[in-house]
Amino acid sequence: MAIPKDNRQQMINLMYLVLTALLALNVSAEILNAFRTINNSLASSNVLLDVNSRVNYSAFAAKKLKEPGNLEITKYQEKADKVIALSKELQDYVKSLQDGIIKEAGGPGEEGALMKRQDDLDASTRYFIEENKKGYELKKKIDDFKTEITKLIDTADAKVVLDKIPLSTKPQTANGDWARDNFYQMPPIASMTMLTKELSDIKAAEGTLVSYFFSKVGSSEELKPEEVVFDAFSAQVTSPSAYILQGETFEANVFLAATSSKNDNVSVNVNGSGLKPDDKGIAHYKSSPGVGEYELKGSISLKNPKTNVVNSYPLPPFKYTVAAPFATVSPTKMNVFYIGVPNPVQVSAAGVANSKLNVTMSNGSITGAGGKYEVRVTTQGTTNVTVSANGKNYGAFPFRVKLIPNPIAKVSGQPGGRINAGVWKAQQGVVADLENFDFDAKFEVLSFNMFYQPKLQDPGIASATGPYFSAAQKVFISKAKPGDIFYIEEIKVKGPDGLSRKIPGVAFKID
Secondary structure, three states: OOOOHHHHHHHHHHHHHHHHHHOOOOOOHHHHHHHHHHHHHHHHHHHHHHHHHHHHHHHHHHHHHHOOOOHHHHHHHHHHHHHHHHHHHHHHHHHHHHHHHHHHOOOOOOOOOOOOOOOOHHHHHHHHHHOOOHHHHHHHHHHHHHHHHHHHOOHHHHHHHHHOOOOOOOOOOOOOOHHHHHHOOOOHHHHHHHHHHHHHHHHHHHHHHHHHHHHOOOOOOOOOOOOOOOOEEEEEEEOOEOOOOOOOOOOOEEEEEEEOOOHHHEEEEEOOEEEOOOOOOOOOOOOOOOOEEEEEOEEEEEEOOOOOOEEEEEOOOEEEEEOOOOOOOOOHHHOEEEOOOOEEEEOOEOOEOHHHOEEEEOOOEEEEEOOEEEEEOOOOEEEEEEEEEOOEEEEEEEEEEEOOOOOEEEEOOEOOEEEOHHHHHOOOEOEEEOOOOOOOOOOEEEEEEEEEEOOOOOOEEEEEEOOEOOHHHHHHHHOOOOOOEEEEEEEEEEOOOOOEEEEOOEEEEEO
């Protein structure tokens, strides 16, 4: 039946928002497993939707037993039958697409995998967009389905009823291509999940319409002095929480709700605000709070119009979580820590306050708190950063440990080349410059040799300890004239990691 937007549909939308943002990443095993988990969750939810639809449809038979002469019951039951048939036809087509994408991705997988090549980005593009164009075929069938069901709805009710149906082919991007938005360059497991979501939306549409058609059948029972007539019915799914983490158990209450269109008999209070029910007896609560966890509290009061007796019913516990919108881009091939410098790291876990995180690592040390940390490593190889909170392990994240890159030897800010004689004679030594490196890392020059080749004369060689030119080298420099060549060679440096290394030499020609 129709599922309220403030629980099931909201949860599905939230999961898709997070996973769509994660598709900006390289497709990792964690992301593929997350899609598989959501696909299984949606499939389980679809079973509940089938149950809800059958429960509401069975109400027609019960109504006929009570009112065998009511022709309106037969009229709207026939419309419900038509919707169920259209829904089954569209569901069968979507299931055939699921079989098709599994075949396109190499067939059924092993060890719980739905398909062999569940990360093959080209499979979905071939099947839904470029070669088979099944995405555009699906869009047309959904649009045709909505056109047919619209014909069955009373004109006066069409807008209200259609607004409750989640099934939509409205493009999400400026290019106006719904099929491309949902299937282009998507992993096959993501396309499979999208199709399962479409099944869920089709079933929800079927349930909403069956509920609507039954609500059009009027009640002929006489109002007893102690009774209130409930003449509007809907299937409902409620949950104590609209946000759970992997490893927790999702709980939901599934039931058939009856309301009174005589909304003067009903008063609703939620979190201190009085709400007026609509013509279906349903009150709508809206709020736009900041980030955090919130709880709905309140009650529904029902007055018997014959006796004026008022009974109050407290709302069951319901919590919801508001999270800040975010996207994460993680270049997995560049997950590197450098030896000898502090490596800044930010850590977060969905649904957990940063102050509650416990972050550890192997082959190094990590310090900090509140989501911001600093890593120091000493040995080349690999290391893992492990995140946990509230007794739950969020996984180990691998990093490579590397030496800081070699610096470049420079004199007068130049890594070799032609230099003016006057500028050359003013220089004092050699600098080891680490170019295009994001960390504040300094290299110390330990020693170097100078090879002097005057034009048309015998060469000379002299060495220096430290970054400055030695006395012998300064003598060579003072003789510099156009055409002479100086080679700075055998340059040894020491970086912040404490290790000595030799770097390439440089050559200068005097102008």
